[in-house]
Amino acid sequence: MLGANPGAHPVGRADQIVAHYPACWMLAIIGSGETSPTMVTVHRNLVSRLGLNNPQAIVLATPYAFQENAADVSARAQRYFADSVGLQVRIAAGTSPHADPGMAPPLTGEDEQDEARQAADIRTADWVFAGPGSPSYALAHWRAGPVAAGLRDRVLAGHGMTVLASAAAATAGQFTVPVYEIYKAGGAPRWLPGLDLLGTLGLNVALIPHYDNAEGGRYDTRHCYLGMRRLAAMERELPADAAVLGVDEHTAMLIDLRAEDIEIRGRGGVTVRRSGDSIVLPSGTRLSVADLRDLVRGTRRAREGAGAGDEDGAQPRGDTGCGYTGRGDTGRGDTGRGDTDYGDTGRGGDRFAADGNADEPAQWSAQWSAQWSALPLPEIMLAAERGFGAAARTRDADAMVGVILELETAITQWEADTDEDQGTEQARALLRSLIGRLGRAARDGLADPRDRLRPVVEPLIALRTTLRGEGNFAAADAIREALAATGLDVSDTPDGPRWQPTETVLPADQGITSCSCCRVASDRRAGAHYPEGTPGLAACGPVAPGREGNQGS
Numbered sequence: 001m002l003g004a005n006p007g008a009h010p011v012g013r014a015d016q017i018v019a020h021y022p023a024c025w026m027l028a029i030i031g032s033g034e035t036s037p038t039m040v041t042v043h044r045n046l047v048s049r050l051g052l053n054n055p056q057a058i059v060l061a062t063p064y065a066f067q068e069n070a071a072d073v074s075a076r077a078q079r080y081f082a083d084s085v086g087l088q089v090r091i092a093a094g095t096s097p098h099a100d101p102g103m104a105p106p107l108t109g110e111d112e113q114d115e116a117r118q119a120a121d122i123r124t125a126d127w128v129f130a131g132p133g134s135p136s137y138a139l140a141h142w143r144a145g146p147v148a149a150g151l152r153d154r155v156l157a158g159h160g161m162t163v164l165a166s167a168a169a170a171t172a173g174q175f176t177v178p179v180y181e182i183y184k185a186g187g188a189p190r191w192l193p194g195l196d197l198l199g200t201l202g203l204n205v206a207l208i209p210h211y212d213n214a215e216g217g218r219y220d221t222r223h224c225y226l227g228m229r230r231l232a233a234m235e236r237e238l239p240a241d242a243a244v245l246g247v248d249e250h251t252a253m254l255i256d257l258r259a260e261d262i263e264i265r266g267r268g269g270v271t272v273r274r275s276g277d278s279i280v281l282p283s284g285t286r287l288s289v290a291d292l293r294d295l296v297r298g299t300r301r302a303r304e305g306a307g308a309g310d311e312d313g314a315q316p317r318g319d320t321g322c323g324y325t326g327r328g329d330t331g332r333g334d335t336g337r338g339d340t341d342y343g344d345t346g347r348g349g350d351r352f353a354a355d356g357n358a359d360e361p362a363q364w365s366a367q368w369s370a371q372w373s374a375l376p377l378p379e380i381m382l383a384a385e386r387g388f389g390a391a392a393r394t395r396d397a398d399a400m401v402g403v404i405l406e407l408e409t410a411i412t413q414w415e416a417d418t419d420e421d422q423g424t425e426q427a428r429a430l431l432r433s434l435i436g437r438l439g440r441a442a443r444d445g446l447a448d449p450r451d452r453l454r455p456v457v458e459p460l461i462a463l464r465t466t467l468r469g470e471g472n473f474a475a476a477d478a479i480r481e482a483l484a485a486t487g488l489d490v491s492d493t494p495d496g497p498r499w500q501p502t503e504t505v506l507p508a509d510q511g512i513t514s515c516s517c518c519r520v521a522s523d524r525r526a527g528a529h530y531p532e533g534t535p536g537l538a539a540c541g542p543v544a545p546g547r548e549g550n551q552g553s
Helices: 013-020 037-050 070-085 112-124 135-144 147-157 166-170 179-184 227-235 289-297 348-353 361-374 377-393 397-414 424-444 449-469 473-485 520-525
Strands: 025-030 057-060 090-092 127-130 160-165 205-208 243-247 251-256 261-266 269-274 277-282 286-288 325-327 488-493 496-501
Touching: 025 037, 025 166, 037 070, 037 127, 037 160, 037 251, 037 261, 037 397, 057 070, 057 112, 070 090, 090 112, 112 147, 135 147, 135 166, 135 179, 147 160, 160 166, 166 205, 243 251, 243 289, 251 269, 261 289, 269 289, 286 289, 377 397, 377 424, 397 424, 449 473, 449 488, 449 496, 473 488
Parallel strands: 025 160, 057 090, 057 127, 127 160, 205 243
Antiparallel strands: 025 251, 243 269, 251 261, 261 286, 269 277, 277 325, 488 496
16 A cells, blocks of 8 residues: 555655756856856756756855845846746855955845855755856855855765856866956955865866956956956966966856766857966867866977967967867957967857858848857847848848847847846947938838839930930930939940939038938938947948049949
């Protein structure tokens, strides 16, 4: 009889216990973009590996707990994981009343009971996540309370999924960059003691997220805003057996702690840097923890010329002798990278830009629609501008509308990013610009004006040809001048006369030129406002100097 044995579990109870136990034991390190559209696929994959219907998931708010908008950041994180990943998460402060008040002033509402409960939650949760904020602030609280030990236990002998991103990722190594104090406050370049979670795997590293950051434009913000000069100085302070482990933005390093296997996912790569020499593990790379350990210790080196790069010059990439790729760091201000080819990285924006078919709206739409969710917002803006221009050139109204709708969707999704503003204000300006251009197209008409004018113009062109053949050039010129006065340019070619609508020049007092299909200038006179530098305002370009509408052949 069911349940007759008092010492036995009820039928189904054991199955329920087994069913709730996570199927994986992993540590994921994300360089940036942890709550952006670029990481949705990675997060979904990680959650699916748990093999649970309703995993117990915790977001540690500690790194950003000091911010005035901390509650909003938490709410956005919950919406992101619920809406984009299908994961219900609970927020845990992870702070400690025992933290050094000089580094991390205490917050209200902390007590010993909270710490004990949070410690138990961290050890037993199926999925634990910590992300943006200040590495030093997080360390001060985690070290003073039970969080540091709880995270270390999860990596040493725990279960489930532990995801550390951006600021939290910077704490995972033996050494941590106090990025706020150095980059924002101008403090002396130095290392802080990290949680050393990777040290349990024999990886003595300083883990640096945002490794390929290029936000600075003309000044160097690579290597989590340190720049090469400060990184080189700090690197000399590391022990001989330690290395820098850099994780690029929108990139994840997935470590299977049970199988001791590592996979690189996302748009960039992971860099192992020792004494100025860098070895890149591009997206798609698989290797063992032992392999990475050898790279960190320097016992497995790149072949000559492959991984030793001049820090001030681009270094050709090559096989490093262990199946990976070497690069030298450069001083380039555009991307901050010595290489531009990451192999199979999913960098759809780069491949699209080089695609010879980019001007075909149908092909563009298919490409971009499939790739836009994997692109950072600035690249989405660039792709939208190109796609809209391609659609406008071929007068494809549906494609123009499609670009606007896709851009609006991307802006909405990127607004949920808790890490940093990737340019949503600029994207909205571009959106308004594209809507304005669509409105102008609707006003002027998308149909080729030559189709409407052909029944009237071509008989006149034929008459002009006849008059020229008869030597009546005065009458032929009169027809040409009359057509020019209506905005039509007639030119004589070896294949016969050709005609087309002319470009127009605004009155001199306006000081702006515009072509007949893009009337940004007229919109400005009407009071429309476009932020300085808005993409697309110069899409058609100014009329060439001296170009008059009535000049023909």
